[in-house]
Every structure is written in C-alpha cells, then in structure tokens.
Amino acid sequence: SEGVEPESILDFSVSTNPLPPHPEVERAVARAAFDRYPDSSSEALRRAIAEANAFSPEEVLVTNGLAQAIVLLAFAFCDRGSRALVASPAFGEYEAASRLAGAEVLFVPAREEEGFAFPAQRLMHAVRAHRPALVWVCSPNNPTGAAPSREEAVSLLRVCEDEGALLLLDEAYVNFAPPGVSARGLLPSPNLLLLRSMTKDYGLTGLRLGYILGATGLLRPLRALQPPWSVNACAQAAGEEALRRNAYYEAQWREVRSLTEWMASKLRALGYAPSPPSANFILFKVGDTAALKEFLWRERILVRDCASFGLPGYVRVGVRSEAENNRLIECISLFKER
Structure with a gap:
C-alpha cells in the first residue's frame, strides 16, 4: 500500500x-518439461532422497512443501473426536489441520521461566493422560529453537508406542541445527514419522518441496490421500539436482x-x-x-x-x-x- x-x-x-542456490539447480529448473504432466509419484526424486537418507524409496513420500504433508497427516490419522497434542509454541498449521480433520487440539507449552526448553516430561504425561492420535513436535522448534535430546526423543517415542499415538517430528530446520539433533536413527517405527523441508534446506521457497520419512505402512494412507501431480516438474528437477550438490x-x-x-x-x-x-x-x-x-x-x-x-x-x-x-x-x- x-x-x-x-x-x-x-x-x-x-x-x-x-544463501544462493547452486547454479546447476537453476539450470535444472530451466530444463524441466513444461509440456507434460510431472511424475505423480516423484519417483526419481524419491529414490534420490532415499539414497541420501539410507532408506528405501518406499519409506519416502515427496510432498508439495510441508504444509501439504501436515494436512495429509491430519486427515489420514485424526478421526473426528480424536485428540492431537501440540508441543507449543508452534507452527499454526498443526492446529489448523488437526481441527479441520475433526480432532480436539491440546497444547503442551514450553515455559518462558524455563528458557523455553523442550517440555519432555509434561508432554509424556499428556500423552499418557489424553492418549492422542497425533503428537506434533517441531525439532528444532519454531520459533524457540529448542529440540528434544536424544534421550528425550527415545523416551517420548516409547510413551507414544505404549499409548498408540503417532509421533510427528517436524525437522524442517534440522540441517541448520548442530549435528546430532535429528531423530532419523529412531526410524523405522510404527509410531514415528519425520517431516523434512527442502524448501528451507535448499532455498527452494518458490517451488514448495518437502518429504516424509517413515515406515511404508504409515505412508500408504498418505499416498492414497495425496492429490495427483502434487509436486510440479520444476520442484522435482530442483530437488534432484540439489541432492547431487549436497x-x-x-x-x-x-x-x-x-x-x-x-x-x-x-x-x-x-x-x-x-x-x-x-x-x-x-x-x-x-x-x-x-x-x-x-x-x-x-x-x-x-x-x-x-x-x-x-x-x-x-x-x-x-x-x-x-x-x-x-x-x-x-x-x-x-x-x-x-
């Protein structure tokens, strides 16, 4: 105005x-095919992500940014009347998507007087008390930067396994964090999925690109819900080339x-x-x-x-x-x- x-x-x-993208990433985008539909399964990119993370391609779902991933997860795993826990403060889409899917949303806030440290004990208590369908954790947290320790992540996952909750660790910022923050070593688990953002890691904000890592059985309902051609050809080409230039x-x-x-x-x-x-x-x-x-x-x-x-x-x-x-x-x- x-x-x-x-x-x-x-x-x-x-x-x-x-920081600026690798020049070859820009060239890959320029070479992307505009005259045909993109690969609906993002097969080549999925294989590249799997190789980079030492997973099988079946344990990777490529998404149109993490916003799409969050909506897919809420609708796949929240039934009307179920509960979702959010370790807060947090990205507002966790709450919005969970409510849209029909869930009651409960918050476990980090406390200012504790320096916004990750509220591990209170979160585990809430999982036991409320038996939620989903537990949303951003690690490192946006906006506080706090992340669970390895021991806290292991303990939280065990509680989720005991109570039948699905732990969703949003690791959108993990590559900017000190080494050792990622919970990737806890996979595969029937109660854990990791969310990653190539948008943030590789500076592909205008292209929208993310992925989910986890057990094949957990990704199956997400694939069924994901609209066809969700990830455009330019985003797929950029993602593949970025991984080559890791x-x-x-x-x-x-x-x-x-x-x-x-x-x-x-x-x-x-x-x-x-x-x-x-x-x-x-x-x-x-x-x-x-x-x-x-x-x-x-x-x-x-x-x-x-x-x-x-x-x-x-x-x-x-x-x-x-x-x-x-x-x-x-x-x-x-x-x-x-």
Missing part, C-alpha cells in the same frame, strides 16, 4: 536458507550456523537475551515489538512479531547474508540508543 518495491525490503521475518549445501548450512552464532553474540552485546542458536533464526524479547517493527520498517526491514505464536513481546529474526545481518544489528543498535 506504500508503493514499496519488494526488492528494496530486507526480510528477516522468514527463515529459509538465505556438499555445496552442507557448506552453506555450516556457514548459516556460524552466521547465527554471530548474530546471537551481537544481540547479547546489545543487552538482549536471545535463545540459544540451534536453527537459522533467533528468538529474543524486546518488550515493545510495535516500536521496534515501526523503527525497522523505516529502514525497510521486516522481523517476525511472535505474538502470533502466543509470545507477545518477542520477535524472531531469520539469518541472512553477513552484510544484511550487519545492517540489522546496526539498526537495532540505533533503536536501543534512541
């Missing part, structure tokens, strides 16, 4: 890979981790208390978020107000390039001095 060109905005409100992206993920550590240190130096950096974004409390947002917008900078996550007074900033991160820190410093 202000006539601002999108290219002039520094958008720290999103949390995807901020060393390039692994180097980017290491760089992003370094950039995140740097930004957290600068925010601490300004007197803020950012969450421990364990993804490609940082959560910190500013108090008057409206004032900060207004101040930054004058410089055409966007940050994410976390009131929508139930965290008023907090903002989340996604990491961008070194120069752009410097610009943000300079502007926040000026905001503090005003």
Whole structure:
C-alpha cells in the first residue's frame, strides 16, 4: 500500500536458507518439461532422497512443501473426536489441520521461566493422560529453537508406542541445527514419522518441496490421500539436482550456523537475551515489538512479531547474508540508543 518495491525490503521475518542456490539447480529448473504432466509419484526424486537418507524409496513420500504433508497427516490419522497434542509454541498449521480433520487440539507449552526448553516430561504425561492420535513436535522448534535430546526423543517415542499415538517430528530446520539433533536413527517405527523441508534446506521457497520419512505402512494412507501431480516438474528437477550438490549445501548450512552464532553474540552485546542458536533464526524479547517493527520498517526491514505464536513481546529474526545481518544489528543498535 506504500508503493514499496519488494526488492528494496530486507526480510528477516522468514527463515529459509538465505544463501544462493547452486547454479546447476537453476539450470535444472530451466530444463524441466513444461509440456507434460510431472511424475505423480516423484519417483526419481524419491529414490534420490532415499539414497541420501539410507532408506528405501518406499519409506519416502515427496510432498508439495510441508504444509501439504501436515494436512495429509491430519486427515489420514485424526478421526473426528480424536485428540492431537501440540508441543507449543508452534507452527499454526498443526492446529489448523488437526481441527479441520475433526480432532480436539491440546497444547503442551514450553515455559518462558524455563528458557523455553523442550517440555519432555509434561508432554509424556499428556500423552499418557489424553492418549492422542497425533503428537506434533517441531525439532528444532519454531520459533524457540529448542529440540528434544536424544534421550528425550527415545523416551517420548516409547510413551507414544505404549499409548498408540503417532509421533510427528517436524525437522524442517534440522540441517541448520548442530549435528546430532535429528531423530532419523529412531526410524523405522510404527509410531514415528519425520517431516523434512527442502524448501528451507535448499532455498527452494518458490517451488514448495518437502518429504516424509517413515515406515511404508504409515505412508500408504498418505499416498492414497495425496492429490495427483502434487509436486510440479520444476520442484522435482530442483530437488534432484540439489541432492547431487549436497556438499555445496552442507557448506552453506555450516556457514548459516556460524552466521547465527554471530548474530546471537551481537544481540547479547546489545543487552538482549536471545535463545540459544540451534536453527537459522533467533528468538529474543524486546518488550515493545510495535516500536521496534515501526523503527525497522523505516529502514525497510521486516522481523517476525511472535505474538502470533502466543509470545507477545518477542520477535524472531531469520539469518541472512553477513552484510544484511550487519545492517540489522546496526539498526537495532540505533533503536536501543534512541
């Protein structure tokens, strides 16, 4: 409404890979066939994902981003009148999809006074008390960055197995996290599915690409529900080529981790208390978020107000390039001095 060109905005409100794609990924998109329907099963990409994760292709379902995966999971495994647990704060689509499928949604929130640590014990207690159909956990969490330890993930899965719940670990940000955060080693299990986002890992935001890892029997009803040709030819081509260039992206993920550590240190130096950096974004409390947002917008900078996550007074900033991160820190410093 202000006539601002999108290219002039520094958008720290999103949390995807901020670094440029491999040139061959762009060329693969340009070569994709536009004159015929895409492979409805994403067979070549499915095989590439399976190989990269040491799974069989039958244990992989490629989706049109994780938003589609979340809807498929809710409708496949939530019956009307069932319950879904959400470890919160969390991505709003877990709740929206579960309610749309007819489930009652219950929340197990991380506590501010505990530094938003993963609420493992309270979540396990809730699984035993409510016997939900689904348990939604984002690991690392968006927006706090918290993740269950290996021991907590194992214990939670055991409780879900005992109570007949399906544990859904959304690992959309796991490649930006320190090594060892992924629960991939807990598969296969009849009570666990992992969600992954190539949109975020490989910076394919405009193409929408994700996948689910898990036991063949759990993926079967999802395949039946998924609309045909869900994943377009450009997304499939980009995903295949990105996996061929994984060393390039692994180097980017290491760089992003370094950039995140740097930004957290600068925010601490300004007197803020950012969450421990364990993804490609940082959560910190500013108090008057409206004032900060207004101040930054004058410089055409966007940050994410976390009131929508139930965290008023907090903002989340996604990491961008070194120069752009410097610009943000300079502007926040000026905001503090005003």
